[in-house]
Amino acid sequence: MAGPLTGMRVMDFTRALAGPHCTLLLADMGAEVIKIERVKGGDEVRRMGPPFINGESAAFMASNRNKKSITVDLKDPRGREICLRLAKWVDVLVENFRPGVMKGLGLDYPTLSQVNPRLIYCSISGFGQTGPMANQGGYDTVAQGMGGIMMVTGVPGGPPVKAGVPIIDLGTGMFGALGVLAAYIARQQTGKGQHIDASLLDSSVALGLIDGSDYLASGDLPMPLASAHRRIAPHGAFRTQDGYITIAADAAPATWTTLCRILGKAEMETDPRLADNTQRRKNLPFLIAQIESATTTRESAFWLEKLQAAGIPCGPVNNYDKVFQHPQVLARNLLVENVHPKAGRVRMVGKPLKFSDTPATDLVPSAALGEHTTTILQSLGYTADELEQLRREKVI
Structure with a gap:
């Protein structure tokens, strides 16, 4: 079924x-995404694992569903010509080379905007x-460290800790997609890409x-607090008899009173x-010690039932085996x-x-290298x- 971005070509x-x-993100919302890969080997994530x-990389399949794949030798003038033709036909171009690489290939924004003034080009x-480090390569871990995130993650007095998921890679992807959509709307007013x-x-x-x-x-420099909140207590993960639960109490006195009574800790x-x-x-x-002296006496399910009945926000601390068994996760179609x-x-x-009118329900598996x-x-x-000559001469 059509998605909100059906008709957009990327x-x-x-x-x-x-x-x-x-x-x-664009493909999942219905855009036609044409992934341009190296003739030999393609995207290196195709070989990333276990x-x-x-023989197929789980990471590649997850990040490249709903996309088409073509192979092009970008260093061959005939490969560049293919890209120039394609640039006339699409709405959006997204690239993540180091600055200057696309210019060296003759595929930078100033060049392609002459070919297609409506092109939205996301780098x-x-x-x-710009800036003194513009030409250096970057990775999620490096950015987490430089941007301050590692210094506020972990336990008090402990070493800097990287977030368990690549939040900067994923966050930058989201910011990039947001930028594309904003430019797409702006183009409706101006007729021009950017x-x-x-x-x-x-x-x-x-x-x-917030911390910055x-x-x-x-x-004052913010310090790591494990799972605690900087402004509200109690708020975080607490040990139970069989694992951990999260409790996210607000600062209202009534909430604190209710929590103390549920825990059987009236003295608090x-x-x-x-x-x-x-x-x-x-x-x-x-x-934390006072709360855990109570929560460790019973299993997580017991406390979650009590807390939820009292209206105190709480939840289990799940590893991924439990995540994909949880009824709310399944009800939200987060396992497909x-x-x-x-x-x-x-x-x-x-x-x-979830879109009410344009749900974009298609789920096409990641394409074979050069499939399209x-x-x-x-x-x-x-x-x-x-095409036969280009293929024979390894341009495609």
Whole structure:
């Protein structure tokens, strides 16, 4: 079924994760995404693993569903000509080479905007198109460290800790997709495309909006607090008899009273060290110890039932085996399946957005390397003889 971006055509020069996540979001919403890969080997993530399913990379299949694949030698003038023809035909181009690479290939924004003034061109890089580090390569871990995130993640007094998922790669992909959509709307008013400059470092600093703003306002460096909240206590993960649960209590006195009674810890209500939210934050280790002296006496399910019945926000702390068994996750279609021609039936993470009128329910498996080269180039006017020669000479 059609999605909200059905009719949008995207030229995708990305590989690894940040760029492919940007184009995945567009593809999942119905855009026709044409992934342009190297003739030999394609995107290196095709070989990233384990896990593999019948030789197919799970990571690649997850990030490249709903996309088409063509192979082009970008260094051959005939390969560049293919890209120029394609650029006339698409709405959007996304690339995540280091700054200057696309210019060296003759495929930079100033060049392609002459070919197609309506083209929206999104560049994703480690550090952006400007500044003293623009030409350096970037990775999620590097950006997490430089942007401050690693210094506020982990336990008090511990070493810097990287977030368990590649939040900067994924976040930059989301920012890139947001930029594409904003430029797409702007084009409806102006008739012109524009260049979008997104980077891992910019995303890392932007995702630190609250902690960074706190520092700029106070001059105090935020420190890691494990799972605790900087402003509200109790708020975080707490041990139980069989694992952990999260409790996200607000600062209201009534909530604190209710929590103390559920835990069977009425004495906490009158303890001056826990008298209000300010005192609870100041005495956080003591607070955690008091709560866990109760929560560790029973299993997680017991406490979750009690807390939920009282209206206190809470939840289990799941590993992924439990995530994909949870009834709410299943009800939200966050576990989906498609049938890959080589890997067979593949389970993967579903789409996070639900559209009432344009649901974009298609789930096409990731394409084989160059699977759509012939059909796409034929649509650009290449004849069978021309395609055979290009293939024989390894241009495609």
